[in-house]
Amino acid sequence: MKIGSPERPLFVAIVGSGPSGFYAAEALLKQKDLAVRVDMFDRLPTPFGLVRGGVAPDHQKIKGVTLVYERVAQTPGFRFFGNVKLGRDISVDELKKRYDQIVYAVGNESDRALGITGEDLSGNHSATAFVGWYNGHPDWRGENFDLNQEAVAVIGIGNVAMDVTRILAEDPEELKGTDIAGYAVDALRNSKVKTIWLIGRRGPAQAAYSPAEINELGSLHSADLIVDPKETVLGSESQKDYADPENKKNVDYVAAKAKEGEGSKPKKIRLRFCASPVEVIGKDGKIVALKLEKNKLVLDENGNVKAKGSGEFDTIPVGLVFRSVGYRGIPISGVPFDDKAGKIPNLEGRVLDAATKAVVIGQYVVGWAKRGPSGLIGTNRADSVATVKCMLEDAVKIPSDGLTRDTDDKSTPALLESRSVRFVTFGDWKALDKLELENGKKLGKIREKFTTIPEMLGALPQKGPVSV
């Protein structure tokens, strides 16, 4: 019997149900000459990863991509096992016994620190926490942000920083009808924040935000985007970056904004370029200010523009700091991990042993866990297709002992049931989805999310699931 034949399909476990996981499932299930079965696992009862827990609530259009994932989930051969955590409810060895190939689509669940004095003060938060909080992610719904501050700082000028700044600056009345967590709208309504400092360590030609995002920030009804004209003048080192059309749009936009001055809107977003935080200053355990060092831009040995401290400092009074300087992965028991890079070591998506760098047979990685935290949602499609290409090349080489795997349909659910794991099927998720939409309608919102796992499981039939 050939692996990939209708009698003996290729059995694949995908761990993680965000965009990269779904694009991998899509690429696998559309193979015409290969029968494939995909079981997708997620530690949360809900699917869609960062589309649900990361994309900002005022970006509903982007969330429309879940319609594509829903279609994948309806494809024959696909099953979803939500509320199942790898390393807790099922082990890598148990997956290996049941699946020919395993794909890690686990994203980056943690974030980078700045490594400066004062980062341990209360009021110093990661963007990850704030984003998860306003999106009702069960991991973060209990976070507490003291928005009783006149001024806050957001460090980093990528698109996540744009989201965080917008949510802080936007009129909460414009957010209340979205799928934002109800407690977050309440907190934002009571927010005293008037000034948001947005701190970029390099210049406007090197900004990581997209033109659409900076435009949106500059078009809020409730806040002015204020830029110092002097900081929009480019030096010779930035001319190469400025030649890139996206960078050019970014530079031209902020240069035009700089001419508008302070404006008259109630809140102010003060965008600073070429400044790095060097110390979070506290008093009685609380943040009172942020010390910044002005940077010069220099070319490194590869011709890339780098920020270099100038030795000139200034201090801005702020009561909260949100660092938005990039995400990083966290290790999973039984899965190789490159701690320095914060991702799963791999060669074009084939997982490598962290020590020997040898290919780990039958294990693959996609998305941010593969390449680090970069790219838009759509970037993950080509990335997952590339990993699936490797998987298909390897599938034909699976030795005959692969045929001895426990590929009985009931094997995985039986194992989970034996451990009293209340796994959530895609049908269960659709029931939760319906309830969230109905609850939202009652409140005049697109969706009212369940924000704790007990709430989610409590809304489902209590008896173990009968079909997957």
Ligand code: NAP
């Ligand atoms: P990002 O795009 O990599 O931006 C990180 C920012 O942090 C950069 O400005 C970077 O500056 C800065 N930074 C890094 N280390 C720093 C340090 N030690 N001190 C000061 N600044 C530092 O990451 P992200 O914003 O987390 O976004 C991750 C990915 O998700 C991106 O691809 C983004 O486009 C995507 N995303 C898209 C959307 C959207 O389309 N609406 C929304 C959210 C996220 P340097 O450039 O100097 O390194």
